[in-house]
Amino acid sequence: MRRGLAAAVVVAALTISATACSGGSSGSDTSGPVTITWWDTSDATNEAGTYKGLVADFEKANPAIKVEYVGVPFGDAQTKFQTAAGSKGAPDVLRADVGWTSGFAKAGFLAPLDGPAAAAESAKFKPNLIEQAKYEGKLYGVPQVTDTLALMYNKELFATAGITTAPANWDELKAGLTTVKEKTGVDGFAFNPQSYYAMPFLYGEGTDMVDAERKQITLNSPAAVKGIDTLNSVLAAPGIRKLDTTSNAYANIMDAFNNGKVASIIQGPWENANVFKGAAFKDKNNLGIAALPAGSAGQGAPLGGHNLVAYAGSDAKHQEASQKFIAFMTSAPSQVKAALANGTLPTRDDAYSAEVTANAGIAGYSKLLAGGKPRQALPEYSSLYTPFETQLIKIVSNQEGTEAGLDKAAAEAKKLLPEFSTQ
Structure with a gap:
């Protein structure tokens, strides 16, 4: 699914009715x-x-x-x-x-x-x-x-570093990165800076991009700021793979993980078949799959x-x-x-x-x-990933502060949801 989230904004077309359209063939003959x-x-x-x-x-x-x-x-x-x-x-x-x-x-x-x-x-x-x-x-x-998303990890590399259980929270992950790098020479974790992969950091602080029931944009809420600050702290930890913001980031990260050059990533099951083709996972039992580390409000991953x-x-x-x-x-x-x-x-x-x-x-x-x-029952929800991702890349690349970047993302979200309030 997530080889790159579609960046299209569908809102502009939501007033178009397809009920008057007819498909490639016309008529109602069912024979x-x-x-x-x-x-x-x-x-x-x-x-x-x-x-x-x-x-x-x-x-x-x-x-x-x-x-x-x-x-x-x-x-x-x-x-x-x-x-x-x-x-x-x-x-x-x-x-x-x-x-x-x-x-x-x-x-x-x-x-x-x-x-x-x-x-x-x-x-x-x-x-x-x-x-x-x-x-x-x-x-x-x-x-x-x-x-859903999970922490995919290389069991052999974790074991060499003395890590016997998957990290329960982001602080444990950060501590493990240093150990993996010291013991194996391999980067402990790589992050794909797409908005979908950042959602667990929002969920971990008990928030989302929007609260549909209350008609409120929450991308720049204090909880969201805390979540992205947590992400930034992970990205600054010793032992993490250098952040890749190129158009080939996804493929580069997967190649590194599949071939044992990085010990853990956030990923979904759509990559299972590809991972098992990698040199590091010829023995399929070497693949660890665990719930993502938790934030201060708990663990969360998109369905x-x-x-x-x-x-x-x-x-x-x-x-x-x-x-x-x-x-x-x-x-x-x-x-x-x-x-x-x-x-x-x-x-x-x-x-x-x-x-x-x-x-x-x-x-x-x-x-x-x-x-x-689950995704919130909001037709515009998937379109919110685009303004979030635009600012996320600037934030994690140190081109924009967390609060300022999320404020800009929320302002763009407001254009998609003019009836919603902002923080």
Whole structure:
């Protein structure tokens, strides 16, 4: 999911109604063959092959339906779908980040999925994930994969440094960095300066970017300032890897971790398959997965993932085919197949078979899901990551003070949420 959060701002399009749009085909005839288009935003290298295989399985089981598979880079998909939906050219089905679902639903881009065709087995899904796929009480997505952030660490390097348990708080992590560097010569921790990876520092102080219920922007609250100050203290600790703010930061950090050049990172299960290809994790048991260190108010990590959503502008024939496809792709057998091949976490309890939970990566992350913090039910929520990240990079690069930077981020958030108050 998080190979780079989409930076698009969807608010400008939220007044556009897609209910008047029609998809690639017109008419309501439900007889005869139909071709639907699916935009898949999964990783082209490590995940897409599995989903292409599932498309073939679906077409074999449903010979009257063909699926045009289109791989769309995750970082481009939010803006691309928004543009396509506004100009009557959107795909019938989209693999959407959970943070996009409510915004697209508010804009009228998505068809409700409450009926039996797509969501007949919704009771078998994890309840918090179903709630995260709703907007104003209606279901607009069916969860395909889920995730949360954790501390990924190299057990061998930690053991060499005499660290036998994962750090419980950020002070313990900072102390461990020095020891790892001294004992192994390897950097103890690397941080990816994207806003999503900074969210645990806000949650750890009991706050978020916004309080939707109170209609208040909290990006510059005292708690948020404390959280980012804590992050800065970690980044200043001896033994940390030099901060990378280049466009290749994500790939550079993952390469360093996978090859044993850094001992720990904040990461999600979408990287499981890639990590196990690394030289440092040929023995999969060397990968440690633990809850993130806590702040003064406790531990917190975002609950993420992807929903399959259907375009509201498609005609009746395509709507029906799309719902069948969504049901198939989110079924227990399909989720098991994806989990075994890609190392991703299923969204329904009956997909956690013994074979799936034998995967070290899945077993480690699945234990942390219950503590994941769901996105707030605010259509503009995912757009808030952009102003936060712009200022975060300046703050952690010592180009801006924490309070001043977060004040600027809050001011930009206010433009997205003019009815909200600020601190």
